[in-house]
Amino acid sequence: MTKSQAFAAHSASSPLSPFTLERRDPGPEDIQIDIQYCGVCHSDLHTARNEWGSTVYPCVPGHEIVGKVTAVGANVKKFKVGDTAAVGCMVDSCRQCASCQQGLENYCDNFILTYNSPDKHLGGVTLGGYAQSIVVDQHFVFRVPENLPLPAVAPLLCAGITTYSPLRHWKVGPGQKVGVVGLGGLGHMGVKLAHALGAHVVLFTTSPGKAEDGKRLGADEVVISRDAEAMAKQGGFDFILDTVSAKHDINPYLNMLKRDGTVVLVGAPNEPLPTAAFGLIFKRRQFAGSLIGGVPETQEMLDFCGKHGITADVEVIPIQQINEAYERMLKSDVKYRFVIDMASLKSR
Amino acid sequence: MTKSQAFAAHSASSPLSPFTLERRDPGPEDIQIDIQYCGVCHSDLHTARNEWGSTVYPCVPGHEIVGKVTAVGANVKKFKVGDTAAVGCMVDSCRQCASCQQGLENYCDNFILTYNSPDKHLGGVTLGGYAQSIVVDQHFVFRVPENLPLPAVAPLLCAGITTYSPLRHWKVGPGQKVGVVGLGGLGHMGVKLAHALGAHVVLFTTSPGKAEDGKRLGADEVVISRDAEAMAKQGGFDFILDTVSAKHDINPYLNMLKRDGTVVLVGAPNEPLPTAAFGLIFKRRQFAGSLIGGVPETQEMLDFCGKHGITADVEVIPIQQINEAYERMLKSDVKYRFVIDMASLKSR
Numbered sequence: 001m002t003k004s005q006a007f008a009a010h011s012a013s014s015p016l017s018p019f020t021l022e023r024r025d026p027g028p029e030d031i032q033i034d035i036q037y038c039g040v041c042h043s044d045l046h047t048a049r050n051e052w053g054s055t056v057y058p059c060v061p062g063h064e065i066v067g068k069v070t071a072v073g074a075n076v077k078k079f080k081v082g083d084t085a086a087v088g089c090m091v092d093s094c095r096q097c098a099s100c101q102q103g104l105e106n107y108c109d110n111f112i113l114t115y116n117s118p119d120k121h122l123g124g125v126t127l128g129g130y131a132q133s134i135v136v137d138q139h140f141v142f143r144v145p146e147n148l149p150l151p152a153v154a155p156l157l158c159a160g161i162t163t164y165s166p167l168r169h170w171k172v173g174p175g176q177k178v179g180v181v182g183l184g185g186l187g188h189m190g191v192k193l194a195h196a197l198g199a200h201v202v203l204f205t206t207s208p209g210k211a212e213d214g215k216r217l218g219a220d221e222v223v224i225s226r227d228a229e230a231m232a233k234q235g236g237f238d239f240i241l242d243t244v245s246a247k248h249d250i251n252p253y254l255n256m257l258k259r260d261g262t263v264v265l266v267g268a269p270n271e272p273l274p275t276a277a278f279g280l281i282f283k284r285r286q287f288a289g290s291l292i293g294g295v296p297e298t299q300e301m302l303d304f305c306g307k308h309g310i311t312a313d314v315e316v317i318p319i320q321q322i323n324e325a326y327e328r329m330l331k332s333d334v335k336y337r338f339v340i341d342m343a344s345l346k347s348r
Numbered sequence: 349m350t351k352s353q354a355f356a357a358h359s360a361s362s363p364l365s366p367f368t369l370e371r372r373d374p375g376p377e378d379i380q381i382d383i384q385y386c387g388v389c390h391s392d393l394h395t396a397r398n399e400w401g402s403t404v405y406p407c408v409p410g411h412e413i414v415g416k417v418t419a420v421g422a423n424v425k426k427f428k429v430g431d432t433a434a435v436g437c438m439v440d441s442c443r444q445c446a447s448c449q450q451g452l453e454n455y456c457d458n459f460i461l462t463y464n465s466p467d468k469h470l471g472g473v474t475l476g477g478y479a480q481s482i483v484v485d486q487h488f489v490f491r492v493p494e495n496l497p498l499p500a501v502a503p504l505l506c507a508g509i510t511t512y513s514p515l516r517h518w519k520v521g522p523g524q525k526v527g528v529v530g531l532g533g534l535g536h537m538g539v540k541l542a543h544a545l546g547a548h549v550v551l552f553t554t555s556p557g558k559a560e561d562g563k564r565l566g567a568d569e570v571v572i573s574r575d576a577e578a579m580a581k582q583g584g585f586d587f588i589l590d591t592v593s594a595k596h597d598i599n600p601y602l603n604m605l606k607r608d609g610t611v612v613l614v615g616a617p618n619e620p621l622p623t624a625a626f627g628l629i630f631k632r633r634q635f636a637g638s639l640i641g642g643v644p645e646t647q648e649m650l651d652f653c654g655k656h657g658i659t660a661d662v663e664v665i666p667i668q669q670i671n672e673a674y675e676r677m678l679k680s681d682v683k684y685r686f687v688i689d690m691a692s693l694k695s696r
Contacts (some may be wrong), residue, residue: 099607107607107631169632251620259447259455262634265625272599274620277613280637283455284517286610287635289628 001025002032005345006131007319008058012050015323016130019058023135024121031141032071033085038129039064039154039312040338041185042245045326047116055116062129063089063114064157066150067342076138084150086142086302087134088157089114089292091126095139103296105140106165130319132345142299145306152311155185155337156302158292159312163190163241164301165293166264167197170239174198179240181225181253183210183217186243186266188313188336191217194241196308202234204253213335217313225252237261247271254279254287262286312337318344349373350380353693354479355667356406360398363671364478367406371483372469379489380419381433386477387412387503387660388686389533390593393674395464403464410477411437411462412502414492415690424486432498434490434650435482436505437462437640439474443487451644453488454513478667480693490647493654500659503533503685504650506640507660511538511589512649513641514612515545518587522546527588529573529601531558531565534591534614536661536684539565542589544656550582552601561683565661573600585609595619602627602635610634660685666692 001022008019026032044061046052065087069079079085092112093105100108112118115128128134144153163186172178178199180190187203194201195218203219205211211222223230234256242253245267253263254275265273265288275287293301305311313336317325325338349370356367374380392409394400413435417427427433440460441453448456460466463476476482492501511534520526526547528538535551542549543566551567553559559570571578582604590601593615601611602623609631613621623635641649653659661684665673673686 104607250623259452265628268625268629270625272622272624275598275623275635276620277616277618277637280613280635281616281639282637284636284638287623287628288632289625289630290632291629 002133004132006060006127007322008060009048010058012055016048019060021060021127021131022122023133026071026073026135028073028075029137029139030073030135031069031076031079031085031138032133032135033065033067033087033141034070034133035065035067035129035131035342037066037151037154038062038340038342039158040322040325040329040340041158042329045329056125059116060127060130061115062131064154064159065129065134066144066154070133078138078143079141084144086144086153086157087114087129087136087140088142088161088298091136091140104294106292106294130322130340132342139295142302145302147306147309148311151316151339151341152314154339155189155312155314156305157298159185159189159337160193160305161293161298161301162186162266162290163243164193164304165297166241166266166290167193168297169290170262170264172197172199172239176200176238177202177236179204179237179253179256180219180243181240182243182267183207183214183336184243184332185312185337188217190241190243191219192310195219196304196310240264241266243267245269247273250287251276251279254285257283257285259283260285262288265289314339316341320344350481352480354408354475355670356408357396358406360403364396367408369408369475369479370470371481374419374421374483376421376423377485377487378421378483379417379424379427379433379486380481380483381413381415381435381489382418382481383413383415383477383479383690385414385499385502386410386688386690387506388670388673388677388688389506390677393677404473407464408475408478409463410479412505412507413477413482414498414502418481421486426486426491427489432492434492434501434505435462435477435484435488436490436509436646439484439488452642454640454642478670478688480690487643490650493650495654495657496659499664499687499689500662502687503537503660503662504653505646507533507537507685508541508653509641509646509649510534510614510638511591512541512652513645514589514614514638515541516645517638518610518612520545520547520587524548524586525550525584527552527585527601527604528567528591529588530591530615531555531562531684532591532680533685536565538589538591539567540658543567544652544658588612589614591615593617595621598635599624599627602633605631605633607631608633610636613637662687664689668692
């Protein structure tokens with residue numbers, strides 16, 4: 001067992017604070033990673049504050065992890081000490097169900113999330129990436145393209161794959177008109193990826209101030225979703241990626257789809273979204289959801305980002321600013337993802 | 349022009365009563381049909397009573413039409429005088445859009461419904477099948493398998509195709525677990541067709557009294573949807589066809605789907621259905637709609653029904669009982685479709 005410095009939430013109402021956790025010694029299939037950067041996802045905040053009701057404390061969030069390999073188990077072939085490696089939202093799954101067999105570990109009923117899932121090795125729950133190091137089964141560790149700046153790679157492991165997976169599953173590509181709703185951590189990756197996949201991208205945002213930025217990120221058009229007149233003119237969409245996690249009216253987006261088009265929800269509003277039957281029936285439209293992505297498509301996404309020079313737009317912070325970052329995240333005051341420089345752990 | 353006896357609604361609040369309408373003389377592409385039977389669809393009642401707000405009076409409902417050909421235009425090759433023929437929900441469409449080109453006239457933005465759509469030939473609105481005769485472009489007239497009892501064929505033209513089209517589009521077949529929600533006009537056809545397509549069929553109904561009948565119609569299992577315990581045990585569905593047109597909770601059905609499964613709405617509740625994001629996201633599930641069916645798949649459905657000996661379960665009534673039938677339909681007091689014997693028009 002190895003001790004690792006970390007930051008943890010000790011209750012739903014206390015700020016995150018320094019904490020020392022223990023990592024298992026690497027087994028034959030394991031890779032030990034010295035964490036260099038960890039992205040800050042809205043799920044981290046939800047979990048730290050027990051907003052989904054299932055948090056076990058102390059809780060160490062973080063599932064957008066990049067770092068250097070410091071040890072590998074006997075059966076590990078694809079990594080060696082010194083390599084750059086990445087870990088995302090999952091660290092294990094059952095490996096046997098149909099979803100696992102098809103490389104869709106993200107839909108395994110028994111997947112193990114990077115934090116706050118049962119830890120079969122040490123008991124208790126898994127502890128995430130707001131830490132000096134982590135030990136992960138090689139199946140859930142990814143290669144990182146060498147040409148990309150490392151802090152900006154970290155958010156690809158959640159925000160990147162969460163948007164890439166549905167864009168690929170629903171076969172977004174050239175000649176298609178694709179909407180992205182919301183310009184936050186997920187939305188800004190959705191715009192970049194849909195653009196790189198060759199689609200005509202229309203960004204929907206509530207903030208007129210984000211129009212310029214939307215175009216810089218790859219949107220061909222920006223529509224202010226509070227402008228009813230502008231919204232009423234929209235139509236002919238093949239696919240709309242909805243990244244908004246607050247309650248919002250989904251029906252205008254459903255009604256913009258052409259026949260057989262799909263709106264896919266990747267944000268997770270807590271309240272049910274009223275869905276009008278006629279919007280679905282009249283053009284055989286579909287309203288769907290999508291959850292992160294599987295292991296093979298996560299590697300594919302990283303390789304795609306390497307090829308197209310795509311990373312997240314990030315603001316790098318020392319871990320001592322994590323609580324302030326959470327408050328700013330709640331106000332959408334970040335363009336577009338906080339990433340913790342884990343070197344700051346040593347300087348506390 | 350030919351006069352035809354009919355029954356019409358003259359206002360939203362008056363009962364249907366005898367009416368004489370005029371049909372155009374058959375043009376080169378037209379087929380004139382002496383109507384023998386016409387099914388009674390819930391849409392007839394909605395329209396007669398202006399519940400969708402767009403009814404033009406006098407209104408002659410009816411879009412489940414079977415009868416004998418009495419005249420054909422010069423360009424009509426597929427029918428001759430004396431043939432049995434059928435007409436469904438549409439009598440024309442633009443013929444030029446992508447949907448029309450693909451035989452999905454039901455998704456044409458400018459389709460002409462059998463009643464209460466603009467009539468380009470005579471002005472006013474189209475008048476439906478509660479009448480002695482009708483004249484329809486041959487593209488929208490179907491051949492009827494000779495082995496099926498004619499009164500029981502009529503409902504196939506709406507209830508049949510409305511359920512057949514999504515079952516086929518989502519590729520329902522052997523080895524699949526398929527749910528059908530609701531056992532009315534649509535639901536009873538859904539059960540018969542899903543069974544004939546080889547799926548394991550589970551009927552969901554609010555009425556314990558319908559369990560026996562559900563099994564007789566082809567359901568392998570019947571679940572009483574008001575029984576929360578029985579509902580909680582359900583899962584693993586590939587596809588669920590929801591035929592309920594009253595407001596109801598869609599989320600238990602979404603949550604029963606396996607990964608990539610779909611709930612398809614063919615009933616049209618007036619109020620939006622609250623849809624929980626997590627139900628969609630966690631297994632990449634889909635909530636979709638479907639509207640009647642295209643011309644080629646309507647003929648395919650009739651041929652399929654001929655091959656498998658499938659018709660609707662009907663109660664044949666004289667047209668003089670139509671207002672009473674509407675009241676009974678509102679109480680779901682029909683197994684499972686009223687069909688008007690149009691010979692009764694002559695005996696008034």
